[in-house]
Amino acid sequence: MTQLDELFEQIGKFVLKQADFTFMRAQTIVKQHTEKLSQIGDIAFPITVQPWLNAIETNSAESRNDLKQIINESETEFARKLCEASTEWMFHIEMVKFSEFRCLLFLNRPKCYSDFLKTVLYDDASYGQWHHHNTNDDNTxxxxxxxxxxxxxxxxxxxxxxxxxxxxxxxxxxxxxxxxxxxxxxxxxxxxxxxxxxxxxxxxxxxxxxxxxxxxxxxxxxxxxxxxxxxxxxICRPGLTADDFIRLRSLEMEKTAELKHGHNKENVIIDKCQKLGAATVTFDFLKIKHFNTINFEKSMTTPSTIKGAAFILYNVARLQTLLASFDHQVARGFYDPLPKFDQIDFGLLKEEEEWQMFFVYIVGYPNLLERCISGIGTGNIAIHLLCTFLSNLSALFSVYYHRVKILTDNLPQLVPVLYARIYLLKALRSIFLKALAILEIESLDQM
Known part of the structure; x- marks a missing residue:
């Protein structure tokens, strides 16, 4: 069970007041939002009865008859009780709003940052493992x-x-x-x-x-x-081998590098282009559902086919360079060393992209892995979701990188938020590298 699964289960049990409400059913009715989080909340669930009736696993007519309405008191009282109950959960609910037939939940962001980032950063090797071994599990x-x-x-x-x-x-x-x-x-x-x-x-x-x-x-x-x-x-060239295809993509990368940097045939540039070529082929093969045919007949010479992996690796390299630059500035005495985690004020993270990168992608990473293999029993896996995840995260980080100046001047009013951002970006780097490693794609420190 992931941390989000546990939260969905806790919400379901609170709403229904039923201890036998299971997280697998809660996922179908309690939803995590992925955008416009400040407007529509981080999580939502319906406040009409019928969707919840459909989610109840018990066949007891008495239990169903007891559920006449979701909110048995005023909305204000329901919201107060829900926020109070969540103080015992990993994710604390700060505010509850009602919109038409839905209940919108807004989490306590500073609390979530401080509690969850520690898990990601200090349990890095095991983070993402939503399945826990059970001696009674036939599919371990x-x-x-x-x-x-x-x-x-x-x-x-x-x-x-x-x-x-x-x-x-x-x-x-x-x-x-x-x-x-x-x-x-x-x-x-x-x-x-x-x-x-x-x-x-x-x-x-x-x-x-x-x-x-x-x-x-x-x-x-x-x-x-x-x-x-x-x-x-x-493909339009019968008999083309995988090695040939990777070489073609690598040459495309070299031509792109030449246009940008001039005729530079240094070994470092060639090596990077070869890695980019291999990464591009890997990404092109895996971004399509495994049972679908991949058709390269029209895309062999289309530049758009090389943007996916290159764009992701470019943004990972940006992130790596940014964190390395911070370490270099610390080494030369421009910044003081990064304070201990418990001394960081994560309430200073106010940008929407920061919360979205955290809640949707860092917190959501274990659920992503779960979705990728949840259908394995029927021969249906979803590796392509991991490719989509990386593409969307890269696009979001790119917007954030261009809009927000992260390495600021060394001023008392600026450095505390810098330190909070460095911890967030370290966790983000961990997610990027984990996902790329799963896809057998080697990251680059620089582009």
Whole structure:
């Protein structure tokens, strides 16, 4: 269970006054907002009865009949009690508003920053692990195996290998045990293992029908065997290998660098372009749902195809450079060393982008990992959500970076907020690097 799952469960139990309300059902009715947080709140839930009736898992008619209305007293009294109850939760509710048929919750931002950033920064290795091992859990361990193609350097084979590696990374980052290995049937039955086969789609038929026919194999096979279908890759140059494709993308990066910096063939520039080329291919392969066909026939020479990974890595490099610049200024005595975490006033973080980066992306990261693999039991994973997450976070950070001067003058009225921002950006860097590592993309310190 993630921290947000726990909050949703706490809200559900408060609203329904039912101890058996579970977090899996709460996710369907208590919603986290992702934008315009100052206007519409951080979290919302309906105050009409029917949506909550649909979310109640108990079949007791008596329990349902007891739920005549969500707010049994005045809105003011309901809001007061909810804020008071939340003082026992990780996320404290500061304000409650009502809009039409919804209840809007505004969290106590300074409290959330100080409590949650500490978890991210000092439990960095385990942050994101929403799954906790349970001896009664039949799906704790996964053995992920790629069904190889005849041409191991083909684009489809490369896509298969990427999906396999990223799936293993996702499972491990979420708290599961996963390995790239093949196990016999006895191992699967005796060692609490689930076999995951990653295989390419057949080439005879539509992508959806093809996917469905393959998924039906899961229902007839051993209950501990899952098939993940990988769609085909079409391209305008038949016979083009994965290595060839990566070289083409790397050359595109070199041409872009030449336009920007002149004819500079230094090894450092070439090395960065090669890494960018590999990252671009990886991102292009993973941003599409795994069962869909990827069509490069029209996009081979389109510059827009190289913007995704490059834009993300460019902003990560900006972030790395900014934090390195701060450390350099400390070393040369311009700034005092960063104070201890408990001495920071996070109430100074007033910018909307700061709260959005924190609440939507840092706090929301474990839930993202959960969504990526929640459908694995039916052969449906969502690696593409991680790509979308990184793209959106990069866009938000880019706006923030251009709008807010972070490394300010060393003045008493400016330095305290600088220190708070440095801690926030350290946590943001951690999320960026974790997500890129899952996708098998190497970050760059500079662009």
């Amino acid at each position: 361990n996964y053995a992920v195996e790629v069904v190889k193609q005849s041409n191991d350097n083909s684009l489809v084979a490369h896509r298969l290998q990427l999906i396999t590696k990223v799936l293993i990374n996702l499972l491990r980052s979420s708290g599961f045990e996963a390995n790239a290995a093949k196990f016999d049937v006895n191992s699967l039955e005796n060692n609490n293992l689930t076999e995951v086969l990653v295989k390419s789609a057949r080439r005879d038929g539509g992508k959806r029908a093809n996917r469905q026919s393959e998924l039906e194999l899961n229902n007839n096979a051993n209950r501990k065997s899952i098939t993940i279908i990988c769609g085909n890759v079409t």
